[in-house]
Amino acid sequence: MFEFSNVTKVYKNKFTAVNDISFKIEKGSFSFIVGKSGAGKTTLIKLLIKEVDPTEGKIIFNNQDITKLSHRQIPLHRRKVGVIFQDFRLLDKKTVYENIAFAMEMVGHTPKNIRREVPTVLSMVGLSDKANNFPNELAGGEQQRIAIARAVVNKPDLIIADEPTGNLDPETSYEIMKIFSEINRRGTTVLMVTHDRAIVDTMKKRVIELKNGRIIRDTEEGDYYHDL
Amino acid sequence: MTSRIFKHTFKQGIQGIMRNRTMSLASIGSVASVLVILGLVLMVILNVNAISMSTKETFDEIFVYLDDHISNQRIRQIGEEISSIEGTLAVVYQSKEYALNQMKEEWGEDGRLLEGLVNNPLPNTYVVQLVDVSYASRVISLIEQKDGIEEVKYYKDIVERLIATADFIQYFGMVVILILLLVSIFIIQNTIKITVASRKIEIELMQYIGASNGFVRGPFIFEGIVLGLLGSLLAIVIVLNGYDYLVSFTNEKMFAMLSFYLIPAQNIAFDFLIIFMTIGVGIGILGSIVSLKKFLNV
Numbered sequence: 001m002f003e004f005s006n007v008t009k010v011y012k013n014k015f016t017a018v019n020d021i022s023f024k025i026e027k028g029s030f031s032f033i034v035g036k037s038g039a040g041k042t043t044l045i046k047l048l049i050k051e052v053d054p055t056e057g058k059i060i061f062n063n064q065d066i067t068k069l070s071h072r073q074i075p076l077h078r079r080k081v082g083v084i085f086q087d088f089r090l091l092d093k094k095t096v097y098e099n100i101a102f103a104m105e106m107v108g109h110t111p112k113n114i115r116r117e118v119p120t121v122l123s124m125v126g127l128s129d130k131a132n133n134f135p136n137e138l139a140g141g142e143q144q145r146i147a148i149a150r151a152v153v154n155k156p157d158l159i160i161a162d163e164p165t166g167n168l169d170p171e172t173s174y175e176i177m178k179i180f181s182e183i184n185r186r187g188t189t190v191l192m193v194t195h196d197r198a199i200v201d202t203m204k205k206r207v208i209e210l211k212n213g214r215i216i217r218d219t220e221e222g223d224y225y226h227d228l
Numbered sequence: 229m230t231s232r233i234f235k236h237t238f239k240q241g242i243q244g245i246m247r248n249r250t251m252s253l254a255s256i257g258s259v260a261s262v263l264v265i266l267g268l269v270l271m272v273i274l275n276v277n278a279i280s281m282s283t284k285e286t287f288d289e290i291f292v293y294l295d296d297h298i299s300n301q302r303i304r305q306i307g308e309e310i311s312s313i314e315g316t317l318a319v320v321y322q323s324k325e326y327a328l329n330q331m332k333e334e335w336g337e338d339g340r341l342l343e344g345l346v347n348n349p350l351p352n353t354y355v356v357q358l359v360d361v362s363y364a365s366r367v368i369s370l371i372e373q374k375d376g377i378e379e380v381k382y383y384k385d386i387v388e389r390l391i392a393t394a395d396f397i398q399y400f401g402m403v404v405i406l407i408l409l410l411v412s413i414f415i416i417q418n419t420i421k422i423t424v425a426s427r428k429i430e431i432e433l434m435q436y437i438g439a440s441n442g443f444v445r446g447p448f449i450f451e452g453i454v455l456g457l458l459g460s461l462l463a464i465v466i467v468l469n470g471y472d473y474l475v476s477f478t479n480e481k482m483f484a485m486l487s488f489y490l491i492p493a494q495n496i497a498f499d500f501l502i503i504f505m506t507i508g509v510g511i512g513i514l515g516s517i518v519s520l521k522k523f524l525n526v
Contacts, residue, residue, distance in 0.1 A: 049436065071441070078438035089433055106439035108232065154437070 001027040001158060001189045002048070007057035009043050009213075017043035018054070019213035025191060027157075030184045032200050033193045034224060035210035041193045044210070045160055048191075049081050050074055062157065079107055082151030086163040088143050090135040096122070096146050097131040103150045121149040125179055141172035148179055152188070159183060161192045165199060173199060197224040233443060240447030244423045245454060252455060255419035259459025259511055260466070262412035263504050266405050267467035270500075273401045275490055280394040283387075290368060291381040292354040298376040303352060306376055310354055313370050315363025322353045351378055409511065416455060416515025420448055424519055449516045456512025460504040468493050468500065 003024040010016045018040045025031055033041050046052045047059060050066055059066050062080065069077055090099050097118055104114045122128050125145040135143055144164060151159055161180065165173035177199055184190045194200060200207060200223065207222030208215060245252045292310065294303060303321070311319045322330075327350040332339035356371075358364060364382060372380050424431065434444050472493035479490060 075435075075438040075440045078436060080438075083436055089429060091430055091433070102433075103437050105236065106434050106437045106443060108443075110232075 001025045001029070002059065002061040004047075005058045005060070007047065007054045007059060009040075009047060009052060010055045016213055018047070020057075021213070021215055022057075023208060023215060023218060025158075025189060027189055028184070028187055029206065030181075030190045030203070031192070031206040031208060032203070032222075033191065033208050033210065034195070034200060038212075039210040040213040041210055042162070043213075045083065045162060045193065048158075048160060049078055049083060079154060080157045082154065082156035082159045084144075084147045084151045084159065084161040084164055086166050088135075088147040090143060090146055090150075092135050095132050095134055096127060096138070099135065099146055100150050100153050103153055107154055109154075117153055121153045124152075124182070125149045139172075141168050141176065144168065144172075144176055145179065148176070148183075152183055156188065158189045158191065161190070161194075163194055163196075164192065165194065165196045170198060177203065200224040233446065236443065237446035237450050241450035241454060244427070244447060244451045248419075248423050248426065251419045251422050255416050255455045256459045256462060258415040259412050259456055259508055260462040262408045262415075262511075263460055263463030263508065264466050266408050266507070267463060267471075267500065267504070269401045269404050269408075270503075271467075271471055273398050274496065276394050276397045278491055280390050283390055289382075290356040290358065290364070290371070292356060292371055292377060293351040293379045293381065294353065295376045295378045296351060302376050306374060307354060309374060310356060310371060313367055315359050315367050316356055317359045318357040320355045320357075322355060324348050324350045324352050327351075327353060409507065412511045413514050413518070416452060416511055417519045419455065420452055420516045421519040423451065424448060445516075445520055448520055449513055452512030452514075452516030453509050454512070456508035456510070456515075457505060458508075459511075460508025463508075464501055464504045467504075468497055 004021050007018055007021045008016065009018040021040075021044075033044060035041055043052065047054055048061070048066075050069060053067055057067075061077070064077075066077055091102065094102060100118045100121060101114050104117060109117070119128065119131075122131055125148055127142060127145050127149065130138060130142060135146060138146070148161075148164070151161075159180075164180070165176055168176065173196060180190055180192065181203075204221045206220050207217065207224070209217040292306075294306065298306075307319055307321055310316060325348065328342065328345075328348050331350070332342050335342070356367065358367065368380050368382055371377060431444060475490045475493055
């Protein structure tokens with residue numbers, strides 16, 4: 001799927017956010033990235049969607065070095081990656097339906113396609129009956145579902161979720177995780193940045209732990225804390 | 229695909245204008261006022277140009293006024309002598325009667341005043357056109373030496389001063405126009421910046437989703453075009469109506485006094501429309517591009 005080779009990112013203020021990182025994510029896998037604030041998790045996401053470029057190293061995504069993409073190719077790369085932000089980033093003047101349709105319009109889907117796909121993803125995240133509500137009429141967990149639906153509707157190869165359960169109670173978090181498992185089961189690679197210990201420990205998936213910009217642990221079927 | 233992009237651009241652009249109505253009106257207003265001032269400067273330049281051309285034609289000739297008492301034969305002789313001087317292009321005789329009729333015609337209604345004259349006070353005249361202004365002083369001094377000449381008139385100073393003034397006004401006008409253009413680009417840029425800022429989340433989202441750059445930028449550039457176009461149309465209405473009023477007022481009341489006509493509004497209306505719309509749209513596009521450049525760095 002993608003591979004980081006000796007990637008280092010030093011920001012203009014001389015802060016080294018990511019320091020000589022190498023790892024590989026297989027197609028169709030489900031992985032957690034854990035670590036304290038400032039460990040380099042957000043930079044990792046930014047590197048993957050080419051919002052920032054590494055100072056050193058290569059990032060191969062689907063056999064293509066994305067550090068070498070031209071300005072014009074960036075949008076095409078981003079269509080292969082669905083990002084779910086911690087703060088959802090929903091458009092509050094658009095309905096649930098319109099928020100998801102918006103993502104399809106932006107990449108040039110036909111109205112016919114949009115009318116077919118939006119109800120499908122809405123039913124997958126369990127929001128069929130809320131299609132005409134506005135985001136701020138809904139609870140946090142439901143808003144998170146909209147964000148997920150919007151990220152998957154364009155059928156990306158990779159889904160990146162940044163703290164998807166950060167603001168949710170355990171029960172809602174569990175429901176959200178079921179949706180991610182379903183997305184992953186259908187073949188989409190999932191990369192989740194999280195602080196949620198309970199979730200990491202229940203899921204028993206690969207865990208990559210970052211500290212001060214370096215990978216200090218990478219275990220299959222790991223736990224949130226150091227595996228013994 | 230193309231028609232969809234166009235529809236999206238159109239819809240979002242209009243939405244951007246309607247959502248920020250106050251700022252949109254402000255930029256239409258400022259583009260219009262810049263163009264109105266620019267129009268005034270252009271009008272001044274055009275008219276100064278036209279006046280200096282027509283004045284130059286009138287003054288770029290040597291007038292040889294003949295003594296009233298010389299014979300017709302001498303008059304003919306003088307004509308031949310002047311023609312043979314090096315540097316003269318054409319020598320035209322105007323009898324005093326012809327000159328008086330000419331004057332009556334030019335004065336129009338007021339020409340009746342001249343009918344009360346007992347004697348025609350105007351002299352017989354040779355009008356001498358030169359090959360080149362550089363011959364002027366030599367030709368004049370040769371004519372002045374001849375018998376039967378009352379006076380030789382040449383308005384070289386006036387012509388030169390007129391051309392210099394016209395040049396200066398044109399140069400100065402161009403500088404003013406340039407400054408005005410920069411000011412209006414700055415204003416539109418700020419309007420678009422506010423629109424862009426108010427939709428920052430949406431724009432960022434579009435970029436994360438993978439909307440192409442044209443898709444993201446299109447609506448804002450379209451918005452700039454619409455604002456610039458509306459501003460230029462408003463300006464053209466103000467400038468042409470105002471100028472038309474000025475022309476009819478001036479040409480009616482001032483012609484006898486100043487003896488020149490302002491260019492009629494309908495003669496320049498179409499040119500102005502094209503110029504204003506081009507500049508308006510140009511300002512709009514430039515303003516959008518500049519403000520987008522600062523904001524779209526995701």
